[in-house]
Amino acid sequence: MIKHLLSGGDLDADTATEILDTAAEMATVAGREIKKLPALRGRTVVNLFYEDSTRTRISFEAAAKRLSADVINFSAKGSSVTKGESLKDTALTLQAMGADAVVVRHPASGAPHRLANWVDGSVVNAGDGTHEHPTQALLDAYTMRARLGRLAGLSVAVVGDVLHSRVARSNVLLLSTLGAKVTLVGPPTLIPVDIAGALAPATDVSYDLDSVLPNVDVVMMLRVQRERMNDSYFPSAREYARRYGLDGPRMRRLPEHAIVMHPGPMNRGMEITPEVADSPRSTIVEQVTNGVSVRMAVLYLLLGGNNR
Amino acid sequence: MTAYLITSVSVVGAAPTDLLIRDGVVAEVGSGLNAPDATVVDGTGLVALPGLVDLHTHLREPGREDAETVESGSRAAALGGYTAVCAMANTSPVADTAGVVEQVWRLGREASLVDVQPIGAVTVGLAGERLAELGAMADSAARVRIFSDDGHCVADPKLMRRALEYVKAFDGIIAQHAEEPRLTEGAQMHEGEVSTRLGLIGWPAVAEEAIIARDVLLTEHVGSRLHVCHVSTAGSVEVLRQAKARGVRVTAEVTPHHLLLTDEVVSGRSELASPALANNWSPAGVYDPVFKVNPPLRTASDVAALRAALADGVIDVIATDHAPHSVEDKECEWAYARPGMLGLETALSIALDVLGPEWDLIAERMSRTPARIAGLTGHGVDPAPGVPANLTLIDPAARRTIEPAELASRSRNTPYARMTLPGRIVATFLRGEPTVLDGKAVK
Ligand SMILES: [Zn+2]
Numbered sequence: 001m002i003k004h005l006l007s008g009g010d011l012d013a014d015t016a017t018e019i020l021d022t023a024a025e026m027a028t029v030a031g032r033e034i035k036k037l038p039a040l041r042g043r044t045v046v047n048l049f050y051e052d053s054t055r056t057r058i059s060f061e062a063a064a065k066r067l068s069a070d071v072i073n074f075s076a077k078g079s080s081v082t083k084g085e086s087l088k089d090t091a092l093t094l095q096a097m098g099a100d101a102v103v104v105r106h107p108a109s110g111a112p113h114r115l116a117n118w119v120d121g122s123v124v125n126a127g128d129g130t131h132e133h134p135t136q137a138l139l140d141a142y143t144m145r146a147r148l149g150r151l152a153g154l155s156v157a158v159v160g161d162v163l164h165s166r167v168a169r170s171n172v173l174l175l176s177t178l179g180a181k182v183t184l185v186g187p188p189t190l191i192p193v194d195i196a197g198a199l200a201p202a203t204d205v206s207y208d209l210d211s212v213l214p215n216v217d218v219v220m221m222l223r224v225q226r227e228r229m230n231d232s233y234f235p236s237a238r239e240y241a242r243r244y245g246l247d248g249p250r251m252r253r254l255p256e257h258a259i260v261m262h263p264g265p266m267n268r269g270m271e272i273t274p275e276v277a278d279s280p281r282s283t284i285v286e287q288v289t290n291g292v293s294v295r296m297a298v299l300y301l302l303l304g305g306n307n308r
Numbered sequence: 309m310t311a312y313l314i315t316s317v318s319v320v321g322a323a324p325t326d327l328l329i330r331d332g333v334v335a336e337v338g339s340g341l342n343a344p345d346a347t348v349v350d351g352t353g354l355v356a357l358p359g360l361v362d363l364h365t366h367l368r369e370p371g372r373e374d375a376e377t378v379e380s381g382s383r384a385a386a387l388g389g390y391t392a393v394c395a396m397a398n399t400s401p402v403a404d405t406a407g408v409v410e411q412v413w414r415l416g417r418e419a420s421l422v423d424v425q426p427i428g429a430v431t432v433g434l435a436g437e438r439l440a441e442l443g444a445m446a447d448s449a450a451r452v453r454i455f456s457d458d459g460h461c462v463a464d465p466k467l468m469r470r471a472l473e474y475v476k477a478f479d480g481i482i483a484q485h486a487e488e489p490r491l492t493e494g495a496q497m498h499e500g501e502v503s504t505r506l507g508l509i510g511w512p513a514v515a516e517e518a519i520i521a522r523d524v525l526l527t528e529h530v531g532s533r534l535h536v537c538h539v540s541t542a543g544s545v546e547v548l549r550q551a552k553a554r555g556v557r558v559t560a561e562v563t564p565h566h567l568l569l570t571d572e573v574v575s576g577r578s579e580l581a582s583p584a585l586a587n588n589w590s591p592a593g594v595y596d597p598v599f600k601v602n603p604p605l606r607t608a609s610d611v612a613a614l615r616a617a618l619a620d621g622v623i624d625v626i627a628t629d630h631a632p633h634s635v636e637d638k639e640c641e642w643a644y645a646r647p648g649m650l651g652l653e654t655a656l657s658i659a660l661d662v663l664g665p666e667w668d669l670i671a672e673r674m675s676r677t678p679a680r681i682a683g684l685t686g687h688g689v690d691p692a693p694g695v696p697a698n699l700t701l702i703d704p705a706a707r708r709t710i711e712p713a714e715l716a717s718r719s720r721n722t723p724y725a726r727m728t729l730p731g732r733i734v735a736t737f738l739r740g741e742p743t744v745l746d747g748k749a750v751k
Contacts, residue, residue: 088639108641109496109507110595117593129643131507169507198504 001301004116004123008134008173009199016178020142022297023290029066030293039300040069043100048090048115049126050076050106055264056126059288060103060135063295069303072097087111091118100303104128122302130164136263137170139294141178143283144218146290147259152179157212159185159244160222160271161233163192167263168222169199176200183216185209186244189233209244213253220261221246221271237270247273251281259283311335312742313343314735317351317701319691320358321667327356329697332740336693349745351701354734357671359391359698361678361687363483363561364458364537364627365652367393367424369415370408371400376632376718378412381652382421384630384716386743388652389700389733390422392679392687393630397429398459404429404440406448413450421743421751425682428452430471430482434460439471446478453683456483458537459602461519463489468523472532481681483535484523486544487603491515496643498571498604506575506595508642511604513541520544524551524558535681536560538629540603542613549622559681561627562614564658565649565723571605573723574642581611582661589727597638597645598721601631604647615662618673625678628655632719650722653715656702657729664730665704686739697740706732716749 001018002010011019029035045064047057057073064071076090087106094102101122104112109129116123127133145151156175162168162184172182176199183204184191196203206212213219224244226237234240241247246260254260260272260281268274277284314327319337326341327334362385368376376384378395385393395412397403403412409426416424428445432438434457445452455475462468462484471482492515497503499510520536524547527534539545539560551558572579576594580586591599599605617623631648638645656674663669671690679688686696709728712720736744743750 086636086640106641108643110643111641113593113595114641129507130509166507169505192504193499193510194501195504198501 001304003302005134005298005302006112006116006123006125007132008137008170010134011174011177013177016138016141016174019138019294019297019301020145022301023142023293026296026300027293036066036068038068040064040067040303043069043303044072044098045069045101045103045299046072046074046094046097046099048074048076048094048102048104050111051127052077053105053127055288056105059291060126060295062292064299066292066296067300069299087114088118091115095119101299124298124302127166129166131166132170133166134170134174135291135295135298136167137174138298139287139291140171140220140261141174142290142294143261143287144259146286147283148217148257151175154180154217155183155215156180156218156220157183157185157216158220158222159209159246161190161224161228162186162195162222163190165222171220172199172203176202183212185212187234190228210250210253213250214255216254217258218261219246219254219258223263223265224267224271226270241270245271245273246276248275251276251279261287263287310741311343311346312349312737312740313341313346314349314351314356314701317354317356319356320671321355321665324351327691329737329740332697334691334693334695334697337691349735353705354701354703355667356691357389357667357700357702358675358688358690359700359736359738360389360656360674361682361684362390362393362628362630362652363454363535363625363678363682365393365395365630366398366632366648367395367412368632369399370411374718375634378415378424379419379421380716380718381630381632382416382419382424383749384652386421386736386738387716387733387749388654389656389702389736390652391698391700391736391738392423392425392684394425394427394454394682396458397427397456398434402429402433403427404432406441406444409445409450409452410448420738422738423684423687425684426450426452427454427456427483430455430457430462431467436460436462436464436467439467439474442474442480443478446480453479454481454483454535456485456537458483458485461485461487461489465522465526469526469530472527472534473530476532481533481535483537484519485537486516486519486523488515488518491518497574497600498606500571500607502571502575513543513606513610516541516603517543517547521547524548524556527558528554528556532557534558538563538566538603538627539614539623540566540606540610542610545613545617545622552622559624560622561625562618562623563627563629564651564655565601565605567611567614567618567662568658569599569605569723570608570611573599573605579608581608581615585661585727585729592725595642597640597642598649598723600642600645600647601649602647618662619669624673625681626655626659626673627678628652632717633721634719638721648721650715650717650719653717654710654722654724654729656733657731660704660731697737699737700733701735703732703734704730708732
């Protein structure tokens with residue numbers, strides 16, 4: 001097993017599959033009367049959040065607690081950090097507390113990589129800037145495998161603001177490793193330069209959602225921030241929704257078995273309509289549930305729970 | 309004054325000869341020189357070049373003396389073989405008045421390790437809104453001839469036109485940091501495959517090329533002189549090539565790091581333009597802000613184009629863009645780190661890798677041409693009887709491994725940590741007095 005989980009690219013196929021299989025075992029815990037395993041008793045997990053993300057923090061917190069770890073939540077926003085305490089100083093503090101794992105969310109790309117240089121414990125990237133969010137990719141892969149029975153050979157469209165999306169980057173890396181084929185769809189302004197060469201050579205790019213939909217098993221809608229409109233990435237919310245939003249008629253162009261995913265939180269009416277989000281094809285609620293199991297598996301394996 | 313006899317030294321790569329330095333000037337050049345009163349320096353195996361001249365140095369004083377002072381930067385320069393450096397204006401306060409440029413000039417004289425020639429800001433506070441008192445700086449004791457808002461681009465085309473026109477009155481030159489600010493908003497590194505992989509906002513090559521293209525046309529239109537700072541892209545080289553072919557009075561510099569390092573080092577890979585150097589080195593990790601610099605490190609093909617342009621003269625000089633930063637400003641998240649790298653103590657080694665052992669070309673790109681651009685008389689002149697003894701002695705056969713802690717700069721942000729580089733500065737003479745001997749600073 002690896003020491004840190006910083007990128008979807010850190011995982012080879014065997015390790016990623018081990019995590020997904022472990023997550024499936026962890027999922028059974030959620031069905032028990034006592035939703036707790038003793039695996040990480042006496043271990044300390046710090047949730048170090050430099051950016052508000054209640055969903056992600058709670059998911060990691062639930063995962064750690066179900067494994068009986070001690071959890072320290074450190075919301076770095078508005079704390080000593082704003083008074084000039086550096087990431088390195090914070091790392092030394094965590095070190096002194098004896099943190100076995102640090103789950104870090106940070107607005108700067110690469111901050112978890114820097115942190116990993118300065119702490120002895122494992123670092124889990126819970127989202128860094130516009131870079132990556134590897135546990136999100138793992139839970140997405142888990143959800144696809146649970147719904148469709150496999151990952152190898154799947155065709156996945158990732159639609160929207162790929163440029164700024166850490167979810168998209170981690171998904172491209174992980175899904176390619178696991179043998180799925182990814183097509184990135186969006187306006188050219190929101191597809192980063194050299195994306196295929198940068199991440200996975202087999203990745204396709206399309207600017208035409210309608211032509212892609214009939215051939216995919218999964219369509220993953222990304223959150224689009226309205227602020228992008230003010231920076232001229234696209235002309236208006238209405239035009240965006242018309243060209244790249246997933247509505248009922250578009251959903252019906254999908255093959256019958258295809259599923260619709262969204263990492264949340266959604267802009268209903270922008271990238272996805274309520275009709276689609278609430279349809280049986282949508283996996284949005286399952287993704288949240290699966291997130292806890294996957295994060296349990298990641299913490300368990302990173303902290304060597306399997307060796308104890 | 310002391311006399312120095314340098315024996316059997318190869319002057320700019322020619323056959324070994326002796327050099328006698330007396331009263332601040334080169335007194336004699338020839339074999340078998342004899343001067344009983346002179347201190348003998350064995351020059352066997354060494355190459356003598358006219359003292360190196362840097363057109364682009366950040367000395368950080370006044371304002372950030374924790375990162376560098378005029379004295380510590382001067383010492384680093386002397387150890388790097390320099391006898392003159394041009395100090396950039398982005399200090400705090402900004403060098404945009406006669407008072408500040410005279411202060412820097414005077415500090416340089418007091419340190420007397422190299423000649424410190426201040427560069428004046430083009431606009432008040434580097435804000436890009438109003439012209440600074442360029443004439444007053446030109447008339448000051450510092451006799452400023454180069455003006456630059458470096459760190460910022462003079463982006464307003466009308467203001468740039470006015471600046472180019474105005475300095476014609478005293479044969480001044482505008483040194484532009486070419487960066488179209490709207491195209492680089494939030495930019496963190498070169499826009500390309502690596503920035504996409506790392507999720508860092510890209511600084512596109514066209515943001516530099518577009519400004520250079522505009523500026524050479526403005527320069528041509530008003531009949532002035534333009535100097536382009538730290539050219540970093542293959543496209544910029546082509547724009548310059550065309551402008552020079554038309555006779556535009558434009559000169560350009562390239563930094564050592566843009567001649568060696570590619571954007572891949574940001575992702576932790578040891579891909580360098582020089583395989584010889586890559587062999588013995590690898591970056592400390594991914595997102596290491598020591599590699600954050602503005603303009604950013606570019607691709608391997610950009611580096612190849614820059615190397616070729618330096619050799620064929622489309623790029624006139626190597627300038628260090630020596631940019632010291634404190635540990636706090638670099639030991640942090642990439643996005644929050646200040647851009648810039650040290651350069652003075654390692655530039656010659658990189659030049660040796662790129663141009664070596666063509667000593668005449670190295671003298672041209674690192675001494676004669678920068679001295680001419682800056683109007684520094686007495687510098688950039690090959691050792692010959694009667695010329696000021698500003699020179700540097702290099703051992704080209706030596707190799708040294710760069711240890712940041714051993715640098716003379718107050719800062720440690722060298723990109724070459726633990727890299728083994730060719731060449732070593734053995735001695736530097738400023739007007740006949742050694743500032744460096746046996747590879748060590750004399751004071
Ligand atoms: Zn600059």
